């Protein structure tokens with residue numbers, strides 16, 4: 383049995399990653415009512431983008447110096463793939479039955495996984511991601527690895543920037559208008575195609591940040607990593623109320639903490655010993671999702687469907 | 692003088708069903724022109740085509756000397772054509788003021804925009820009092836005022852209003868019609884679609900009666916107001 387502060391810290395770190403990825407699901411859904419199930423792979427390629435940048439730097443470059451460029455590289459790869467997915471996979475299917483983009487997304491996911499598997503050097507195995515050296519830190523009674531500080535700082539900064547963008551800028555206002563009533567947004571002179579691209583790009587950028595966080599935490603990136611992370615982040619987006627950006631982050635954190643607590647404490651509940659530990663954590667995550675959907679179908683911060691335009 | 696808006700043999704279809712079957716009409720600068728007609732006649736379809744939300748299957752639309760056919764919807768407002776859609780279509784979770792600002796989305800003159808927002812508040816004082824209220828929580832009449840105000844914010848050469856009196860109380864309807872009259876006196880050109888034929892014809896310089904996708908009858912507002920078939924079909928007389 384571990385201590386509570388430690389479990390909360392673990393959950394928060396994991397949850398912040400889920401939240402960053404969940405933003406991509408929620409923004410795209412909020413604007414085009416499409417679940418981009420290839421988003422997990424957009425996250426995954428960002429990890430390889432960041433790793434490639436690191437490998438291209440002179441050997442011996444300190445990670446602290448390399449990190450900003452790696453971050454840019456990861457974001458750039460995710461954003462490029464995200465924009466290309468919108469342009470070539472989803473845009474031609476606008477107005478098609480909902481099943482069509484869903485199948486396309488699955489195809490795109492497989493294609494991206496296989497592309498890394500086949501063409502990334504040694505992509506068939508997990509590739510080692512650089513790690514911060516040095517002792518772990520002690521924060522409020524929890525041991526936090528140095529690499530994990532990255533997501534604890536990056537996630538709130540990203541949320542503040544996004545909140546400012548949506549509420550205070552012209553493009554952000556146009557994005558709100560497009561989400562609430564796309565045809566009428568066009569009547570205002572808003573180029574809604576551009577706004578859709580922007581939503582994909584922002585979501586992909588956040589996934590790129592999350593991928594760097596993932597690499598720093600786990601010490602590796604691999605072609606399959608987008609699947610379970612994508613699924614969890616999608617769960618977080620639904621949990622928080624799909625379409626709501628703050629809900630996505632809240633859903634991520636709630637999910638991360640719930641998983642950490644379940645992993646640590648379920649086995650202490652009399653009669654539940656066999657359901658404890660890491661092996662069951664995904665199950666508990668989805669149990670939580672089902673509970674929320676039963677008790678509060680619109681998600682934690684979601685609007686009721688009737689309020690939607 | 693060439694007309695501000697010229698529509699020539701316009702046809703619009705939803706899939707196989709043709710909703711507008713070859714209509715032609717013009718709107719001169721400074722006029723109020725109205726389209727009236729029963730439910731499903733194709734009035735909304737016509738306006739949505741003019742503002743680029745629907746693509747015509749054939750025909751020609753010329754606005755201010757430029758062809759509109761094939762121009763993307765978001766570029767049409769920049770040419771001076773504003774559309775207040777049927778059912779208001781406000782951005783429900785944005786405030787009154789934010790809705791008005793979106794009406795001026797393409798304008799860059801901050802001071803001018805602020806002045807025009809004040810002008811809308813003068814036209815509809817209740818909107819000024821509630822400027823921070825989410826537009827989705829407004830009453831039907833207030834929403835209609837806001838929809839009109841928002842369309843005016845682009846300083847259009849032509850304002851298209853689709854059923855501004857729909858669902859309003861008689862008092863509210865009167866207020867909206869008075870406003871349209873006021874706007875006309877200030878020189879705004881208006882294309883008005885209305886179910887309330889009496890009110891629309893009273894206001895209009897020119898009127899067209901649409902029936903299942905065609906213009907069945909045209910004339911001055913006064914002329915149609917006294918036309919026997921119109922009185923029977925649209926003004927509820929027998």
Ligand SMILES: Nc1ncnc2c1ncn2[C@@H]1O[C@H](COP(=O)(O)OP(=O)(O)OP(=O)(O)O)[C@@H](O)[C@H]1O
Nearest residue numbers: 705708710728729730731732733734735736737777
């Ligand atoms: N999205 C659509 N898909 C298929 N048919 C449509 C669609 N919108 C309208 N129609 C059909 O086109 C015809 C014209 O409709 P439109 O809305 O233009 O009529 P209207 O004159 O505005 O009627 P109302 O006075 O009831 O608003 C109707 O028969 C309608 O059923």
Ligand SMILES: [Mg+2]
Nearest residue numbers: 734735736777
């Ligand atoms: Mg109509």
